[in-house]
Amino acid sequence: MNPFKYGCTVNGDFFCPRPALERELASRIESGQNVVMQGDRRTGKTSLVLETVRHMKSIALFHADFLCVRDQADVCRRLVAALARLEDSESWITKTIRMLAHLRPTVSIDPSSGTPTVTVDSRVAAEPATLDTVLDVLLAQTKRRRTCVLLDEFQDILDIDDGERTLAVLRSRIQLDSNTPYIFLGSIRNKMAEIFFKYSSPFYHSTAAFKVGNIDADEFFAFIRGRFATGKRKLTRQMFDAIARTARDTPGFIQELCDALWQMSSGGTTFEESDIQEALAIIFAREHDHFTFAIKQLTAQQTRVLRTIAERGGKEIYSGAFLDAAQVFSAASVKKAVAKLERENIIYNYDGEYRFGSPFFCEWLLRR
Numbered sequence: 001m002n003p004f005k006y007g008c009t010v011n012g013d014f015f016c017p018r019p020a021l022e023r024e025l026a027s028r029i030e031s032g033q034n035v036v037m038q039g040d041r042r043t044g045k046t047s048l049v050l051e052t053v054r055h056m057k058s059i060a061l062f063h064a065d066f067l068c069v070r071d072q073a074d075v076c077r078r079l080v081a082a083l084a085r086l087e088d089s090e091s092w093i094t095k096t097i098r099m100l101a102h103l104r105p106t107v108s109i110d111p112s113s114g115t116p117t118v119t120v121d122s123r124v125a126a127e128p129a130t131l132d133t134v135l136d137v138l139l140a141q142t143k144r145r146r147t148c149v150l151l152d153e154f155q156d157i158l159d160i161d162d163g164e165r166t167l168a169v170l171r172s173r174i175q176l177d178s179n180t181p182y183i184f185l186g187s188i189r190n191k192m193a194e195i196f197f198k199y200s201s202p203f204y205h206s207t208a209a210f211k212v213g214n215i216d217a218d219e220f221f222a223f224i225r226g227r228f229a230t231g232k233r234k235l236t237r238q239m240f241d242a243i244a245r246t247a248r249d250t251p252g253f254i255q256e257l258c259d260a261l262w263q264m265s266s267g268g269t270t271f272e273e274s275d276i277q278e279a280l281a282i283i284f285a286r287e288h289d290h291f292t293f294a295i296k297q298l299t300a301q302q303t304r305v306l307r308t309i310a311e312r313g314g315k316e317i318y319s320g321a322f323l324d325a326a327q328v329f330s331a332a333s334v335k336k337a338v339a340k341l342e343r344e345n346i347i348y349n350y351d352g353e354y355r356f357g358s359p360f361f362c363e364w365l366l367r368r
Helices: 019-030 045-054 072-085 090-099 128-144 154-159 163-174 189-196 217-229 237-246 251-263 275-296 300-312 320-326 331-343 359-367
Strands: 035-038 060-065 105-109 116-120 147-152 182-186 208-211 347-350 353-356
Touching: 019 045, 019 208, 035 189, 045 060, 045 147, 045 182, 060 072, 060 128, 072 090, 072 116, 072 128, 072 163, 090 105, 090 116, 090 128, 128 147, 128 163, 154 163, 154 182, 154 189, 182 189, 189 347, 217 237, 217 251, 237 251, 237 275, 251 275, 251 359, 275 359, 300 320, 300 331, 300 353, 300 359, 320 331, 331 347, 353 359
Parallel strands: 035 182, 035 208, 060 147, 147 182
Antiparallel strands: 105 116, 347 353
């Protein structure tokens, strides 16, 4: 069995232990402290929370994900679905339906997991008072049983038309729930900063900051080497360092590259740095349609700007040298192209430097 998972949350043997972060997070949860957890995508934020709570006795987990949320009605639907998942029992589903009866809930079976899910009438969900009602039900649950509330990709609420009001309603209810830890996860730093560090925001100064970076290299090497050893494959530290460099030291991308290395190898293999190229070819084949589709959505000028960022890096994108390399005549044109690339989540701004969301997309583009 392939011992590597990527692109999803992991637990148990698939989760690389992070003892210091787990202890700190558990302490915050025990004390009921609200936390804003920041870190790039694929650094393992969600898995860290899930695994930490899993080891804590008598604490239920409420987990709602707002990635690409469309409007406030969608926020309500996702909160209701999370309420239904809070406990895995038929009696709890029945109770949830009864508490939300005036919202006309319906039960269906998730085709991927086979578990029941609850949603509310879309017309009712769009009514302004519905969000208050759903949050009141959540508040009643947290008073009944110790619960950790995890709100994932929280920054995407900013993108909906009534995002400011939605945040204000959420804040008004959360501040009434002083004994429940709320954990806000986000992977777009400037948007999370706007919510939690901007003076005019309802959430200003309402949480403790919790940074999730890359896993300690020594600890991650020991973990990855052990995973390969389950299939009698040998990984040297030099090889691990080469993998980490290629994957931009990001846990999720490292696991994806290791998955490809596992796929191309067999028991008794000792990996060499040259194997990385073959593993990348596997990833490129998997992602070809996705990468090609992304490029087809761009104009020729946007593609030239993207390729120049891949070639030269994303620090001095308004310099004369960058403009010449990209064959763009003005900084304003670069700014417009970059805005499009950010909206498509192809690149993101990290402390003034534009980086590719996927290092493999960057490598693929350089080789075209």
